[in-house]
Amino acid sequence: MPASAELQFPPATSVDQEPPFEGVPPFESWGRYPTYGATVVPLHWQGDFPRAIDGVHHGALAVGMGRSYGDVCLLKDGTLLQTTSMNRLLGFDAATGLLTAETGITLAQILDFAVPRGFFLPVTPGTKYVTLGGAIANDIHGKNHHAAGTFGNHITQFELVRSDGTRMHCTPTQNPDYFAATIGGMGLTGVMTWAQVRLKPIVSRMIDYQGIQFHGIDEFLDLTQQAEHIEYTVSWVDVTSTGKNFCRGIFMQGDHSQVPGPLEPSAKPKLVFPFELPGFALNGATVGAFNGLYFNKQMKKRVTALQDYEPFFYPLDAVLHWNRMYGKRGLLQFQYAIPWEHAREGTVAILTEVAKSGLASFLAVLKAFGDVQSPGMMSFPKPGMTLALDFPIKPEKSFALFDRLAEMTREFGGRLYPAKDARMTAPQFQEFYPQWERFSRYKDPALTSSFWERVTAGHPASRGGSR
Structure with missing residues (x-):
């Protein structure tokens, strides 16, 4: 855990968030298509990711609020590791704007904490009901991409837990390949437990x-x-x-x-x-x-x-x-x-x-x-x-x-x-993202999604690195 996380804060003010899933099985993404059944296992800060997937036969996937539109947050007949209970603020440095939090916290909760203190998200999508981990995993963009880039441009570090129990501290210089693969990596490289984002100062709403x-x-x-x-x-x-x-x-x-x-x-x-x-x-x-x-x-x-x-x-x-x-x-x-x-x-x-x-x-x-x-x-x-x-x-x-x-x-x-x-389709994805085979070397072999299964279509590289 980074030094800034030593200062503890209570959870941000609760907001009337829409539940990520209304009933399982089955459940739906925000687009409500496709619909697949799955087993949902809540994760907590103290939770043991490798133990949570012990005996899982159809793969697992960490999910937050389920606000992706298609099947990138779905796993047919698999195990969903729900992170929304991991929502504690861990530290904030007002001099630098660096906020550290568990990755199940939502952007809405971050805003409730940050705005009264004169800070705002560096990049935001069209909804605040997404988790910090989801924002990183999908490398969200906003109205200021031409000025600020993606959300990943403002992430300084995070912890990544692999299914073999390895805990990796990822920064642009420490485990840089896993840092790059996890940002925009659709939740397939491991489970992020906490992350640090640099907020921007504001003087008004x-x-x-x-x-x-x-x-x-x-x-x-x-x-x-x-x-x-x-x-x-x-x-x-x-x-x-x-x-x-x-x-x-x-x-x-x-x-x-x-x-x-x-x-x-x-x-x-x-x-x-x-x-x-x-x-x-x-x-x-x-x-x-x-x-x-x-x-x-x-x-x-x-x-x-x-x-x-x-x-x-x-x-x-x-x-x-x-x-x-x-x-x-x-x-x-x-x-x-x-x-x-x-x-x-x-x-x-x-x-x-x-x-x-x-x-x-x-x-x-x-x-x-x-x-x-x-x-x-x-x-x-x-x-x-x-x-x-x-x-x-x-x-x-x-x-x-x-x-x-x-x-x-x-x-x-x-x-x-x-x-x-x-x-x-698989051919379209593999042409759109020719780096996907390089990315697959950093994929956790225990993690997958319905999207990944669809667009890699059983290719040998789709399984990922060693567990």
Whole structure:
């Protein structure tokens, strides 16, 4: 344990978190597809990882809040090592911003501790209901990738426990290969017990926000270039419109306010999506109407406001169980990164294909990835453009569309994000991530996932290193 962990803190203020699993077996990822049964074993700080998997025949996988969309957090008929009880804050140095915590703590709990003390996460995804370990394992990215890189860029050290009982202290210089393999390593290199992340100072909860309407991919690219000095940038894009409204959207940018302001912790969310919508509720007509209203919600082309960080970073977290809106069949999410040399034509081609399909996505996010290199061996982002889409599952249409989009991504030199994926084929994964065989040397042989089994398809290298 690092020296900074000697100072003990009580757990951060509890938040009304959504339970990672509502009942096992079976259980679901956030996309609710696919659904597999598994045995869930809670882990604790004092828990013995090797003993917990003694006698396991179908493999094991450490999981946190289960907020990945596909099967990277699933293991059919296997053993899930649930880490959410490992949620203690272990140390904090206000002079450096270094926070040490057990890896089952959520980003929401970190924020509840850090914001009143004038600190914020260095990188955050679109939900705060993910664990510290999950953020590292998926090397999450956010609206400031062009400025700050991935979450892994701000991890200074962690402990990795292997299934043979080996405890490894991993830093960029100590066990550096395991450090690189674990960041973005999908939880397959071992179980992280604690980790240290460098937070960033803030003086207010507020964000200096601007929302700018754009029409077409070229206006989006112009706004992206103009906002290079802005820390946070992201765009919502209307994927249902064609003709003169093709690729219209709202470019959203912001910086932490430099005017001292409120720093109290966030209120608990009170809204809950009450039931699954019927399958016909989300269709081209209803989503197209929503997109038209959303695009025109601001009366001016450019709107400037002082906005709280919650709606800026986490608009969907205000409604618990929002994934129910996609119905009992769940949703598929698709996210690519296409390098700059093909980013424009690839994005236009994929948006055209989506509009032609008639399937509806109203949570469509388009942004630029910068050139800050991640320390992770298997990290997803690379310089270029990324587009994230989600669709309600309609088996007769959705799977075929996703298969076409994945192949188009490959043709344009891009790759897909494992944390969002439920359809990638083994040949596609192995082309998207040619370093996967090198990575497999650091994989713990006792750990696996349904995603890994799918995309390595029994390849001899898939089993990992020696136990």
